Amino acid sequence: MAVIVVGGGIGGLFAANALHQRGIDVAVYEQAATLSEVGAGVQLTPNSVRQLQRLGLGDAVDRAGAVDSERSQYFRHDGSPIAPITTTDSRGWNAVMGMHRADLIEMLAANLPGGVVQTGRRCVGFEQDERAARVTFADGTTSEADVVIAADGLHSRLQHHVVKPSIPLYSGSVAYRGLVSRRRIAWWPPDEIQLWMGPSRHFLTYPVRAGEMINWVAFIPADESLAESWSAPGDPAVLRREFAGWDERVAQLIAHLEVVYGWGLYDREPLARWTNGRLTLLGDAAHPMLPHVGQGANQAMEDGMALATVLSAAPGRSPAALAAYERMRRERTSEVQRRARQTGRAYDSNYDDLAARDADIAASRDFRFWVYDYDVLHDAEQVAAAL
Numbered sequence: 001m002a003v004i005v006v007g008g009g010i011g012g013l014f015a016a017n018a019l020h021q022r023g024i025d026v027a028v029y030e031q032a033a034t035l036s037e038v039g040a041g042v043q044l045t046p047n048s049v050r051q052l053q054r055l056g057l058g059d060a061v062d063r064a065g066a067v068d069s070e071r072s073q074y075f076r077h078d079g080s081p082i083a084p085i086t087t088t089d090s091r092g093w094n095a096v097m098g099m100h101r102a103d104l105i106e107m108l109a110a111n112l113p114g115g116v117v118q119t120g121r122r123c124v125g126f127e128q129d130e131r132a133a134r135v136t137f138a139d140g141t142t143s144e145a146d147v148v149i150a151a152d153g154l155h156s157r158l159q160h161h162v163v164k165p166s167i168p169l170y171s172g173s174v175a176y177r178g179l180v181s182r183r184r185i186a187w188w189p190p191d192e193i194q195l196w197m198g199p200s201r202h203f204l205t206y207p208v209r210a211g212e213m214i215n216w217v218a219f220i221p222a223d224e225s226l227a228e229s230w231s232a233p234g235d236p237a238v239l240r241r242e243f244a245g246w247d248e249r250v251a252q253l254i255a256h257l258e259v260v261y262g263w264g265l266y267d268r269e270p271l272a273r274w275t276n277g278r279l280t281l282l283g284d285a286a287h288p289m290l291p292h293v294g295q296g297a298n299q300a301m302e303d304g305m306a307l308a309t310v311l312s313a314a315p316g317r318s319p320a321a322l323a324a325y326e327r328m329r330r331e332r333t334s335e336v337q338r339r340a341r342q343t344g345r346a347y348d349s350n351y352d353d354l355a356a357r358d359a360d361i362a363a364s365r366d367f368r369f370w371v372y373d374y375d376v377l378h379d380a381e382q383v384a385a386a387l
């Protein structure tokens with residue numbers, strides 16, 4: 001079986017690893033000239049760390065990550081504590097960790113044989129028949145395989161071959177984010193997630209690279225003047241104004257920022273379909289979600305493990321396997337999309353009664369356990385056995 005993956009982000013590269021591990025001939029086509037990610041962190045959670053371990057990347061993840069301790073905490077804007085942040089699954093496995101995005105991309109790419117990933121290949125077209133699927137690239141070349149996986153992100157070029165295009169929904173917020181060396185703020189805890197929430201905005205920090213750097217994200221309200229995933233340098237003075245009067249720790253971290261970059265935050269309503277014959281969607285192309293439960297990349301990795309498992313179980317019946325993958329994944333990812341919106345409202349204190357908000361935050365541990373305990377491979381093997 002041969003599979004084309006369009007997009008070399010976290011989702012596409014993870015899927016390529018899982019497919020290759022099952023002996024499937026896989027090619028990844030990435031439009032950018034080099035594989036790269038934004039200079040920021042990503043939070044990994046037990047549900048995907050478990051799957052990274054199965055790819056043989058457990059040691060690499062341990063080396064590059066920064067595991068978050070049980071001292072991780074939610075705060076009100078003034079620094080008064082609300083509740084602990086859940087950093088384990090329900091069995092106490094402590095595998096919530098911050099990772100530099102570049103480290104994750106590099107370890108996923110390095111785990112593939114040379115030549116699997118081709119950069120500078122922008123996919124512009126798709127067609128299929130009963131025998132095969134074909135993609136066309138901007139340079140006029142084509143490539144053929146049994147299956148095409150569109151892992152091409154929020155702006156997916158291939159999505160409209162599956163469903164009528166839907167409009168990305170602007171959340172009303174922009175995320176500014178970046179990294180600060182802990183050498184500059186040596187007193188900052190090297191192993192804690194900290195999240196402060198105030199009116200219409202919130203501020204998140206967690207360590208990456210074994211605590212050498214602190215990833216920070218400032219969520220602030222803004223008009224929809226930013227395009228989807230737009231990023232441009234901004235002025236740290238804006239953040240100083242936006243968070244004036246907050247906990248002194250927030251002020252001190254912002255004081256160390258020189259240039260800041262902002263992203264408009266968008267999601268979509270769950271799509272009606274993910275699959276059309278030999279083409280399926282994965283990651284943000286399938287279920288773009290707001291970042292407030294830190295699951296976009298984690299869910300994309302679950303997708304990749306599910307897809308590789310069902311595909312490898314049904315040689316010669318790829319469309320049936322893709323349909324089974326979609327059925328298996330849609331409900332869970334739709335729920336995570338919904339919870340991401342709801343959590344964003346809580347973090348932005350969008351409640352009449354802040355005591356009720358605090359109670360919801362404290363109760364969010366059950367949702368976290370539901371996300372973190374899940375083993376996608378277990379479910380995928382059952383689906384595959386029934387194919």
Ligand code: FAD
Nearest residue numbers: 007009010011031043123153283284291294295296297298
């Ligand atoms: P992408 O990362 O968008 O990758 C798509 C790739 O496809 C890109 O490399 C692109 O160049 C390529 N491409 C696009 N079109 C084409 C084409 N036509 N031909 C070839 N290649 C193409 N998630 C978490 O799990 N944890 C977090 O802590 C977290 N924090 C976040 C914080 C912020 C502020 C934001 C905005 C998001 C956060 N996310 C987090 C979400 C996460 O970043 C995304 O869900 C994840 O990166 C999506 O991966 P993907 O591979 O599906 O898409």
